[in-house]
Amino acid sequence: xxxxxxxxxxxxxxxxxxxxxxxxxxxxxxxxxxxxxxxxxxxxxxxxxxxxxxxxxxxxxxxxxxxxxxxxxxxxxxxxxxxxxxxxxxxxxxxxxxxxxxxxxxxxxxxxxxxxxxxxxxxxxxxxxxx
Numbered sequence: 077x078x079x080x081x082x083x084x085x086x087x088x089x090x091x092x093x094x095x096x097x098x099x100x101x102x103x104x105x106x107x108x109x110x111x112x113x114x115x116x117x118x119x120x121x122x123x124x125x126x127x128x129x130x131x132x133x134x135x136x137x138x139x140x141x142x143x144x145x146x147x148x149x150x151x152x153x154x155x156x157x158x159x160x161x162x163x164x165x166x167x168x169x170x171x172x173x174x175x176x177x178x179x180x181x182x183x184x185x186x187x188x189x190x191x192x193x194x195x196x197x198x199x200x201x202x203x204x205x206x207x
Contacts, residue, residue, distance in 0.1 A: 101126035105147050112152075112174050116167075119143055141167055144174075152177045 101122045106115045119140060120131045129136045141163065145156045155177045156162055156170060 096128055097126045101129075102143060104143070106149055106152075108149070112148075112171060112178055115148075116140075116144060116171060119147075137167060138163075141165075141170060144170060148174060151181065 104115075104119050104122050106112075123129055123131050123136065123140060123143075129139060131137065131140050144167070145153060145162060147153075148156060152174050156174055159165065159170070159173055162170060
């Protein structure tokens with residue numbers, strides 16, 4: 077008898093559609109060191125899971141592009157907003173533009189690391205010579 081009861085309860089749970097939580101789908105933000113492709117994929121999954129919007133439809137693409145540009149890190153967002161008619165461009169094109177900014181940021185970080193190291197070494201040597 078309890079098995080029948082559990083089957084009925086389980087059937088009711090599975091029959092009731094999940095509610096849409098568009099706020100949760102749109103609350104995704106890019107992680108500081110998260111790659112753009114990974115972040116876009118997590119946006120796509122969240123949109124599909126929480127809002128029941130198919131990211132492959134025209135409406136889903138518009139929503140995905142808007143969120144991709146709006147929730148990207150500051151320097152990437154600024155660059156994407158400067159792209160002329162970014163709303164009309166494909167998602168892959170926007171991803172390519174954002175990737176260029178992301179790679180440039182990493183290259184600049186790599187250039188500054190040796191400078192910081194050299195400044196630290198010079199300061200240490202200067203301190204040792206004055207003592």
